[in-house]
Amino acid sequence: MKLPLLVTMGDPAGVGPEIVAAAFRRGQAEACIAVADPAVLRRAGAGMLAVIEGPADLAAVPPGCLPVIVPPGLPPGLAELPWGRVDARAGAAAAACIEHAVRVLRAGEAAAIVTAPIHKEALAAAGVPFPGHTEMLQALAADAGEPPPVRMMLANEELRVVLVTIHVALREAIELVSFERVLATLRIAHAAAAAWGQARPRIAVAGLNPHAGEGGLFGREEIEIIAPAIEAARAEGLDVAGPFPPDTVFMRARRGAFDIVVAMTHDHGLIPVKYLGVEQGVNVTLGLPFVRTSPDHGTAFDIAGQGVADPSSLVAAIRWARAAVAARG
């Protein structure tokens, strides 16, 4: 039996519930189950819902109904929260959906998780000790042992970008750029490409400093940290080049010179991807023992509740998750 995908609703005050509802309404979320508060989905424009206990009940869901699993511990009154505002109850609800989805997935009842956007301030207000999905899923995947090394990738039709550091202040991110972290990122990026059929992807590494340090004139991280990590990856047989100036390497990748760009910080890597438009971008967590994808946009509080949010990136994330599950066999 083909296992379903679990789609978490995200922050109830953001566009997450409405893009989930829209994807189902348009028939673009086949064999998916929402993990959500039904009242939140109704307010977001969902049609008929079928609340089920778990994926085993999916076969009994009438055609045209959106199947929903309701996680335990949802705060009451979520559908009355104002749109577009940070609220601890919304953060707690978003976290409860993610935790429950992982529980169901790890019980072997689902194939992958697709997460609608959460608001990081709401998550923090709820006391959740993780900045975003990536860190939370990493912790949930740890079981009793060490958390697996994971990396964030954002991908669209033209670029695939993997990040060395993510949700920390820029000063801290610079401190976190180490030989080990860069090398681990290269190994994770290399291994991930098997999911889209590339056994030996051409990986470009963007530097940290302007012009990749300009031979040490504008910083020495390229010479002392990044180039040695590239050398070590090459010695392992990986096809890695760089460090290249961060302001031009994405243009070269987009023209086809590389399959993946590794970037040192969140904004070095994500600005080029998001500048191309949030419609087709997908956020993929690499290194997890399961498949997790997400749209490349956030909660869009400025338009939440207006019914104008574009579900395309969520649909692309669903498509990516299916392909990744199929590639894992």
Ligand SMILES: NC(=O)c1ccc[n+]([C@@H]2O[C@H](COP(=O)([O-])OP(=O)(O)OC[C@H]3O[C@@H](n4cnc5c(N)ncnc54)[C@H](O)[C@@H]3O)[C@@H](O)[C@H]2O)c1
């Ligand atoms: N996957 C995730 O959970 C995820 C991803 C990115 C950002 N975030 C979080 O979301 C919150 C808000 O982030 P932000 O304001 O920087 O970025 P955002 O992506 O929410 O919004 C940026 C702009 O893009 C527009 N936009 C976003 N999604 C859209 C859609 N589906 N259709 C039409 N327009 C859309 C918004 O209206 C806004 O003008 C932050 O807390 C951030 O950390 C979460």
Ligand SMILES: N[C@H](C(=O)O)[C@H](O)COP(=O)(O)O
């Ligand atoms: N850094 C991501 C982005 O800008 O698209 C976003 O914050 C989502 O992160 P998580 O997948 O860890 O929630």
